[in-house]
Amino acid sequence: MRIGDYKVSYAADEAVFRSGTVRFWLGALFVGLAVFPFLAGDYLLYMANLTGIAIVAAVGLNILTGAAGQISLGHAAFVGIGAYTAALLITRLGLPFLLCLPLAGLSAAFFGVIVGAPSMRMKGLYLCIATLAAQVIFEYVFKNWDGLTGGIRGINVPPPSILGFSLNNEFRFYFVTAPVVIIVVTAARNLFRTRVGRAFIAIRDRDFSAELMGISLFRYKLYAFALSSFLAGVAGCLWVNFIKIVTPEHFPLHESIRYLAMIIVGGLGSVLGSIFGAIFMTIVPEVLKSALNLVSAVSPKAMAFLSPLQTVVFGLLIVVFLVFEPHGLAEMWRRVKNYFRLWPFEH
Amino acid sequence: MSLLAVEDLSLSFGGLRVLSEVSLEAAQGQILAIIGPNGAGKTSILNCIGGFYRPQHGRILFEGRDITRLSPDRRAALGLARTFQNIALYRGMTVLDNIKLGAHAHLRTGLLGGLMYWGPAQREEMALRQEVEEEIIDFLEIESIRKLPVAALAYGLQKRVELARALAMRPRVLLMDEPVAGMNAEETEDMARFILDIKEERGLTVVLIEHDMNVIMDISDYVVVVNFGQKIAEGAPDQVQAHPEVIKAYLGQKRAGA
Numbered sequence A: 001m002r003i004g005d006y007k008v009s010y011a012a013d014e015a016v017f018r019s020g021t022v023r024f025w026l027g028a029l030f031v032g033l034a035v036f037p038f039l040a041g042d043y044l045l046y047m048a049n050l051t052g053i054a055i056v057a058a059v060g061l062n063i064l065t066g067a068a069g070q071i072s073l074g075h076a077a078f079v080g081i082g083a084y085t086a087a088l089l090i091t092r093l094g095l096p097f098l099l100c101l102p103l104a105g106l107s108a109a110f111f112g113v114i115v116g117a118p119s120m121r122m123k124g125l126y127l128c129i130a131t132l133a134a135q136v137i138f139e140y141v142f143k144n145w146d147g148l149t150g151g152i153r154g155i156n157v158p159p160p161s162i163l164g165f166s167l168n169n170e171f172r173f174y175f176v177t178a179p180v181v182i183i184v185v186t187a188a189r190n191l192f193r194t195r196v197g198r199a200f201i202a203i204r205d206r207d208f209s210a211e212l213m214g215i216s217l218f219r220y221k222l223y224a225f226a227l228s229s230f231l232a233g234v235a236g237c238l239w240v241n242f243i244k245i246v247t248p249e250h251f252p253l254h255e256s257i258r259y260l261a262m263i264i265v266g267g268l269g270s271v272l273g274s275i276f277g278a279i280f281m282t283i284v285p286e287v288l289k290s291a292l293n294l295v296s297a298v299s300p301k302a303m304a305f306l307s308p309l310q311t312v313v314f315g316l317l318i319v320v321f322l323v324f325e326p327h328g329l330a331e332m333w334r335r336v337k338n339y340f341r342l343w344p345f346e347h
Numbered sequence B: 001m002s003l004l005a006v007e008d009l010s011l012s013f014g015g016l017r018v019l020s021e022v023s024l025e026a027a028q029g030q031i032l033a034i035i036g037p038n039g040a041g042k043t044s045i046l047n048c049i050g051g052f053y054r055p056q057h058g059r060i061l062f063e064g065r066d067i068t069r070l071s072p073d074r075r076a077a078l079g080l081a082r083t084f085q086n087i088a089l090y091r092g093m094t095v096l097d098n099i100k101l102g103a104h105a106h107l108r109t110g111l112l113g114g115l116m117y118w119g120p121a122q123r124e125e126m127a128l129r130q131e132v133e134e135e136i137i138d139f140l141e142i143e144s145i146r147k148l149p150v151a152a153l154a155y156g157l158q159k160r161v162e163l164a165r166a167l168a169m170r171p172r173v174l175l176m177d178e179p180v181a182g183m184n185a186e187e188t189e190d191m192a193r194f195i196l197d198i199k200e201e202r203g204l205t206v207v208l209i210e211h212d213m214n215v216i217m218d219i220s221d222y223v224v225v226v227n228f229g230q231k232i233a234e235g236a237p238d239q240v241q242a243h244p245e246v247i248k249a250y251l252g253q254k255r256a257g258a
Helices: A010-014 A020-039 A042-067 A075-093 A097-120 A124-144 A170-191 A195-205 A207-212 A217-243 A253-266 A271-298 A302-324 A328-341 B042-050 B072-078 B095-102 B111-116 B120-140 B155-168 B185-202 B213-219 B237-242 B244-251
Strands: B004-013 B016-026 B031-035 B057-062 B080-083 B173-177 B205-209 B222-227 B230-235
Touching (some): A010 B120, A020 A042, A042 A075, A042 A170, A042 A195, A042 A217, A042 A253, A042 A271, A075 A097, A075 A217, A075 A253, A097 A124, A097 A217, A124 A253, A170 A217, A170 A271, A170 B111, A195 A217, A195 B095, A207 A217, A207 B072, A253 A302, A271 A302, B016 B031, B016 B057, B031 B042, B031 B213, B042 B080, B042 B173, B042 B205, B072 B080, B095 B120, B095 B155, B120 B155, B155 B173, B155 B185, B185 B213, B222 B237, B222 B244, B230 B237, B230 B244, B237 B244
Parallel strands (some): B016 B230, B031 B222, B080 B173
Antiparallel strands (some): B004 B016, B222 B230
């Protein structure tokens, strides 16, 4: 049991993982992540990859919306831009997969900055509508620029490979997704230990006083848009290489809303919250689906009746979470952690 | 030469004249108080100096340099810090992060450096933490609350954290909008002492707005009185207190024969 939490240097107090106990559990998590693919079946690995990709995108949106307070309804479109960029670079130019990851990110970041530019003049709901317009415009382009995007048929992508080693199944792709997720999460967490991350939160909490503190609102809002859409683009590149096809149907408005739901359920402005939210929004529908399959195995007629119920239950779960834990899963995690810190001798 | 000078400042919003030809000067290491009835234009003067409002007429000089057209963030980098009447802390952050944010303009870490948190970025953060702890948190006696979110603090403490954040900006001039408003006697006394210490130990120039006359009389070196957007009197505190225009503005005029 820990009896205290003492630091003798500022560096020790500024560390993300502050105590031996925490570092032990972090190590255990890494071991778990490394062992997981050898134990899990194809289906679980498929879900793990999708979850990892969702985490990358959610971390991006949480930087923009959760931390910097700029609500975006166009996140899926940026994931789409990353996916299309990667698909085009691979099929037309034959660029290697690993090179496409940053390039897809940069391409999405470029469009992110253009969409974010009006944020200097618009706030809140107005900006929200501007990003909604971006979502609609990009969706339209994906669908109708046949020469570039292949229209509604989309683009097929060959299985990616790294140095001749093909990533043609869920197991192999996991070893790309997991490191990318770890790098992205680490980088995002680091950002909030420096002046850039603090500036984002200052803009969210009080933009006028942030400006009087010496923060250039325009520059930092654009940073937030660029970074957020960069990560969306990286997620899109992972996604298209994993699924091996990209069509306009993959990036509709409700996908953007799903990303918003992830960061709200997980915890706004929290990197950990993005992870929890992405896991929740990816895994829970699948769990509900398997539960439904179990029930319908017993009584086949129930299927027709219960199938819509699945969506209702999922929606209810989100509402229940928001009512009982408005600060998201990250806050719930913090409370559980605090409880166990002194367990079993809490007094 | 004065450190901060405001010359013939005029400001109007549409047809509403908020300030007309207000001039004032603050010398290095001086506490300048701006007083006046509610709605006289005191906060507008601070907002013009800070760059939040653009005056239609007049100049603002900082160390002899014309800063009237500079953006607020550039002025902050030059050494103008501000605290607000209705506390403008960042509620989602801890006390420590709020204070660190004040140093924003003096830090160099960029987007990529921040993402990697390696080498220069980390050294900069550590130096900042040390500066904040040893120069500011220790000075303002807020060690015990530094890890708390500001939303959890009592009003008087929030005001103190706001002062801490302003000090982290390494200012030459501190603009304070009603630093003791709403405080109890003990908190007021603490804050007045801190303001005096800031002036005496750090040689800062303080421009403050306040309604608490006891504080004004005790700590300010020079007082400017404004009413209806115009400067009606100025001078040492005791001179101003006896000035007929000031008494008129504050107490109203005696009717003839009453």
